[in-house]
């Protein structure tokens with residue numbers, strides 16, 4: 001699998017970063033098993049209006065994850081139609097501070113979407129949107145090209161300049177935890193292993 005985050009979990013990446021890269025835990029996968037991983041194409045939209053997303057699908061490069069700020073608004077800014085359009089353009093997922101709909105269809109299509117809420121309500125189509133600038137999603141500022149990763153635990157955004165160092169530390173962390181788990185299975189306890197004993 002060509003996973004730009006080397007398959008690491010969001011929890012491992014968050015620990016490996018050593019600084020705050022975790023979005024609010026209120027940003028959740030729309031369907032169980034979704035994994036988001038790709039460079040951000042940023043979208044400043046408006047709450048309750050999804051014209052920006054219709055444009056973004058056409059402007060974003062193949063491979064990109066759309067990262068959209070819609071002010072957290074509980075509307076169905078995205079659904080099956082936009083998902084089919086996004087798949088046709090080779091986009092790899094959506095992260096949106098706002099609502100989406102058609103969860104069952106998106107799961108069937110295998111398109112990963114992480115959102116603040118799941119809402120049936122339809123949207124206006126008036127605001128064209130602003131692209132390729134910093135956006136705030138789940139309380140974190142995300143810039144174009146940042147590596148966005150989402151899984152069952154939540155979402156992290158790795159600043160582009162720090163990606164390699166974070167992934168190398170994540171590799172080391174996973175190797176260390178594998179060793180610890182082997183020792184625990186042999187009967188060692190976590191207080192001793194972590195040096196937490198009195």
Ligand SMILES: O=C([O-])CC(=O)C(=O)O
Pocket residue numbers: 050076077078079080081082083102122123
């Ligand atoms: O109203 C929209 O454009 C969003 C939507 O329902 C879809 O993508 O299926």
Ligand SMILES: [Mg+2]
Pocket residue numbers: 079080081
């Ligand atoms: Mg629809």
